[in-house]
Amino acid sequence: MVEEYRQSRDKEKFLRGHEGEIILFEAAARELKRLDAVPLPATKRLRAEMDGLTARRTALQSEYRKAQREEREYDTLRQNVEALLEKPREAEPQRQRNHELE
Numbered sequence: 001m002v003e004e005y006r007q008s009r010d011k012e013k014f015l016r017g018h019e020g021e022i023i024l025f026e027a028a029a030r031e032l033k034r035l036d037a038v039p040l041p042a043t044k045r046l047r048a049e050m051d052g053l054t055a056r057r058t059a060l061q062s063e064y065r066k067a068q069r070e071e072r073e074y075d076t077l078r079q080n081v082e083a084l085l086e087k088p089r090e091a092e093p094q095r096q097r098n099h100e101l102e
């Protein structure tokens with residue numbers, strides 16, 4: 001709001017138009033000072049940080065989904081390999097039985 005005030009051509013008109021907000025702001029500032037509260041960070045800085053975090057979250061979610069797809073592919077490959085390796089073992093006892101009967 002300070003920046004808007006500085007940029008306004010008619011400072012008195014701006015003050016009259018935003019008098020309620022200014023009074024609330026000053027009262028809040030006095031109360032925060034009385035409580036020795038830590039000042040709040042600038043809104044623009046918070047928004048920039050949130051935008052950065054949102055972009056990072058989106059990138060990490062994409063990476064996570066890719067890892068999940070790869071995990072499913074590897075699991076399918078593992079199951080296929082296990083199935084192929086188990087078939088000869090199952091057929092081997094059958095061959096032995098056939099061989100014993102002969």
